Amino acid sequence: MATQTVPVFAVQRAADRAFFDFGWLRTHHSFSFGDYVDPANTNWGALRVFNDDTVLAGQGFPTHPHRDMEIVTYVLHGELEHRDSLGHHGVVAPGGVQYVSAGSGVRHSEFNHSTERDVHFVQMWVLPRNPGGVPGYGQRSFEAAERHNRWLVVAGGEPAVEAPVALNADATLRVARLEGGRVTHAFASSRYGFLFVAGGEVTANGTPLGAGDAVRMQGGRELEVAGSGELILWDVPPAAEAGGA
Secondary structure, eight states: OOOOOOOEEEEEOGGGSEEEEOSSEEEEESSOBTTBOOTTOSOBTTEEEEEEEEEOTTOEEEEEEEOSOEEEEEEEESOEEEEETTSOEEEEOTTOEEEEEOTTOEEEEEEESOSSSOEEEEEEEEOOSSSSSOOEEEEEOOOGGGGBTSOEEEEEOOTTOOOSEEOSSSOEEEEEEEEEEEEEEEOOTTOEEEEEEEEEEEEETTEEEOTTOEEEEESSOEEEEEEEEEEEEEEEOOGGGOOOO
16 A cells, blocks of 8 residues: 655744854755754755855955755845856845856855945755756846745756746746735645745745744645735645655
8 A cells, every 4th residue: 555645844943053153144044054953953855055144344255166966146235146057147136036056166256246235145965866966156136026926946957837037947936025914835745845934924825924933844745824024935845755865
C-alpha cells in the first residue's frame, strides 16, 4: 500500500529565528547559516537559505565567492548595490530583485548604496537543478501595482510557470502586497512551500502572522492569506530532486 504524506503546516515565529547583530549588519536566519548551526534546520526542500538582513548606511558584504547556488535578493527598503567578478554592476530599489546564478563559481559584493539610510532585504538561496554551468547575474524592477492584492511571479524555473527572472531550479518565487486583500496558492503533494511575512499582519489558513513570521508547508496543503502585509512565497521541490550541494 502506498504511503500517504501527512500535510504539514508549521509556523516559525520571528523570535524563534537565529539573530546576529554585527554592528553594520543585523540579520535573522530562518535556516542554518554561518555561525548558526542546527542539523535539524538546514533547509526546507530545495530552499537552503532565507536571511532577513538590514545593512547600515555605507556598509556591506565585501567580495566573497559562491558556487552551485541560485541566489535571489528581494529589497524591502533602501537600495542594494551589487558588483561581481563577471563585471556586472547594479543598484536594486524597493520591490526589485537581483539574481545570481553562482554556477561554476563567482565572486561578488553587496553594499548599501546609500550613505544615509539603512537597506533592508531578504536573501534567499535555492539548490540548482544542475550544478556547474556558466555563472550569471540579473536584476529586475517591479511596480507596486503588480503585486497589489495578488501574487506576482518574480523568479522561477518550473516549466509550466512563466517568470521574469529565470532560475536554474524547479522553484518559483512569488510576492504580494496585501491591503485588506486575499490571495491563495495550491501546492502539489510533492512540493514544499515557504511563506514569509516581511511586514504587516495577516492570517494564513486562519493562523495570525506578523512581521518576521513564516510558515512551512508540505504534502499538498492549500494556502489562503488575508489581511494587510508584505508577503514572500516559495514553491520548491524536495532537496533530493535538486542537483546542488
